[in-house]
Amino acid sequence: MNQDFIKLLAAWALFHESADEGWKSAVARGQAQQPGSMGDGPEAFVQGLAALVDEEKEKLKTRLAGEGDSVEAAPGPDLSERLDTLAFELRELRGCVESLQASVDGLAARRDE
Amino acid sequence: MAWPRVAMNEARGRRGRQLFIAGLKCALRIAWKTRFGLMPGHRRRCTIAREVRLLCERLGPAFIKLGQLASVRPDVFAPETIFELEQLQDRVGAVSVGAIQTVLKQELGAEVDALLDDFEDEAVAAGSVAQVHRARLARAYRPVTGPELPAGTPVAIKVLRPGIKALIATDLAIARRWAGRLNRWRRLARWRPAALMEEFSAMLERELDLRNEGRTADRFARDFAADPYVIVPRVVWRHSTRRVLVSEFVEGWRLNELGQAERAGINARRLAAHGAEVFMRQILVLGYFHADLHPANLLVTPKGQLCFLDFGIVGRTSPTQREAIAQVLVGLVYGDADRALRYSRELGLVVPAEREQGVRRETEVLVRRHLLEPGRADVRGFALGFLSMLADQRITIPAGYGLLVKALVTVEGVSHAIYPDLDLIKSAKPFATGLIAAQLMQPDRLRRRLPEAGRRALEALLA
Numbered sequence A: 001m002n003q004d005f006i007k008l009l010a011a012w013a014l015f016h017e018s019a020d021e022g023w024k025s026a027v028a029r030g031q032a033q034q035p036g037s038m039g040d041g042p043e044a045f046v047q048g049l050a051a052l053v054d055e056e057k058e059k060l061k062t063r064l065a066g067e068g069d070s071v072e073a074a075p076g077p078d079l080s081e082r083l084d085t086l087a088f089e090l091r092e093l094r095g096c097v098e099s100l101q102a103s104v105d106g107l108a109a110r111r112d113e
Numbered sequence B: 001m002a003w004p005r006v007a008m009n010e011a012r013g014r015r016g017r018q019l020f021i022a023g024l025k026c027a028l029r030i031a032w033k034t035r036f037g038l039m040p041g042h043r044r045r046c047t048i049a050r051e052v053r054l055l056c057e058r059l060g061p062a063f064i065k066l067g068q069l070a071s072v073r074p075d076v077f078a079p080e081t082i083f084e085l086e087q088l089q090d091r092v093g094a095v096s097v098g099a100i101q102t103v104l105k106q107e108l109g110a111e112v113d114a115l116l117d118d119f120e121d122e123a124v125a126a127g128s129v130a131q132v133h134r135a136r137l138a139r140a141y142r143p144v145t146g147p148e149l150p151a152g153t154p155v156a157i158k159v160l161r162p163g164i165k166a167l168i169a170t171d172l173a174i175a176r177r178w179a180g181r182l183n184r185w186r187r188l189a190r191w192r193p194a195a196l197m198e199e200f201s202a203m204l205e206r207e208l209d210l211r212n213e214g215r216t217a218d219r220f221a222r223d224f225a226a227d228p229y230v231i232v233p234r235v236v237w238r239h240s241t242r243r244v245l246v247s248e249f250v251e252g253w254r255l256n257e258l259g260q261a262e263r264a265g266i267n268a269r270r271l272a273a274h275g276a277e278v279f280m281r282q283i284l285v286l287g288y289f290h291a292d293l294h295p296a297n298l299l300v301t302p303k304g305q306l307c308f309l310d311f312g313i314v315g316r317t318s319p320t321q322r323e324a325i326a327q328v329l330v331g332l333v334y335g336d337a338d339r340a341l342r343y344s345r346e347l348g349l350v351v352p353a354e355r356e357q358g359v360r361r362e363t364e365v366l367v368r369r370h371l372l373e374p375g376r377a378d379v380r381g382f383a384l385g386f387l388s389m390l391a392d393q394r395i396t397i398p399a400g401y402g403l404l405v406k407a408l409v410t411v412e413g414v415s416h417a418i419y420p421d422l423d424l425i426k427s428a429k430p431f432a433t434g435l436i437a438a439q440l441m442q443p444d445r446l447r448r449r450l451p452e453a454g455r456r457a458l459e460a461l462l463a
Ligand SMILES: Nc1ncnc2c1ncn2[C@@H]1O[C@H](COP(=O)(O)OP(=O)(O)OP(=O)(O)O)[C@@H](O)[C@H]1O
Pocket: B124, B125, B126, B127, B128, B129, B130, B131, B132, B156, B158, B233, B247, B248, B249, B250, B251, B254, B296, B297, B309, B310, B312
């Protein structure tokens, strides 16, 4: 699919499919009321959408490629994300333990005084 | 064991009388200044709000904090009150360095000089609840996110003021008792004073355990790790406890210190727009946000980055709320009052059918007057007008909704402090647009919609 088609698709999805009546009439009103000032609205919208469609497509491609490969293939995005989260939680816990240790040291010193 | 309890009750009784007298004086002053309530609506509310703010400042830390919590609740208080309470300041002197060092020793079990280098006696900042001093790490430390902090790294030591917990507990106990009494008053019952006090007390108690703040800071640091314009001081847990929070010291200007000279060295315009976006990202994408954003809690570094401080109060948004908020936002930035109101319903705003037309018309006027003027968007003016209009129409404002309106005003305030000429509405457009696009692109939604859209697109191409 080429870029234009994606844009068209996005525009179509926007105006005829995914966008609700309110959005459509807002765009129409905006264009009718203030020519120019709404110019970047729908345009930017469509561009943003197109970029996101592209991004989503890439993600889908990598995922499909990953699924097709055998076990030794590089870990999918899901897996490294989960690993990241777990590693962060582990470091968070370590922070917690360090802080508890500091409190214990404080209390012990007060008891010994 | 009977003696301390008697002493405590006595102290509480004395404090109760003190608070009562201050409250009574304030009520009399309000009665006098508002001509016994005969003054017209807006001016009367402004006068009351100002007196309430001064009263909170006079009553000390617990009430200053309560006022600050109230200032993010337009669902309960009049808009005039919340915008006035926002200006609450705690003008207090610093606690002596000796007292701070004693707290540090009690908490950490050793003299501060044995744990950290170059402890500075003069406080960096002194608030009614905590005080901040500067020092350096004696040994390297590996924080929860990012690279190691080497020995010698400057750190900020935030310490709760000695005795603050007991002081706040006493005041809160008294305030709770009052709230219980007010609850029985018909006119005030709508406010639910007792429930509100319980909620505020819980939040305040949470704030008095600095570890909560540290944890939020770590989460925030992680979620913004990829953003080169955002920094969050990382916590040194080794030296942090309930009453002490040590984090890396970030050099920078507070927003209210930012002048022409400082702005000249950085791209202030971009930073202001980015700041607004970062905040909206917290509310709309991450689902938790810094709910205590004021000029002293945000630094701009000489490298042109934003540094977020003080995560004492955090707000949360649910996925459904986020979706509706995004739609309201889009409605506002594109001047579509109808859309904004429609999605407001999903956030719990109930407009009775017979008043719907009037509300829509007034909202349209407000949007046109405050948000659509090119180069002169005024979110604060809009929020004030909108909330007053709802109050005049006796429409209940749901908590999450009030929070959204308030958050937008905060975003505007912060970005204007960085770059006064920023047109927030204009710079919010691409972000709002991207958001809706992202919502449309959610995989399950896409799966439902895309084949149909594709088919129609093809039909159109072939036609
Ligand atoms: N990590 C840090 N780096 C640099 N300055 C800091 C840091 N932490 C705190 N400060 C300074 O101390 C001031 C007060 O810090 P903070 O807001 O955390 O305390 P606070 O007592 O909760 O204040 P308030 O309740 O009034 O917001 C900040 O405005 C800032 O100037």
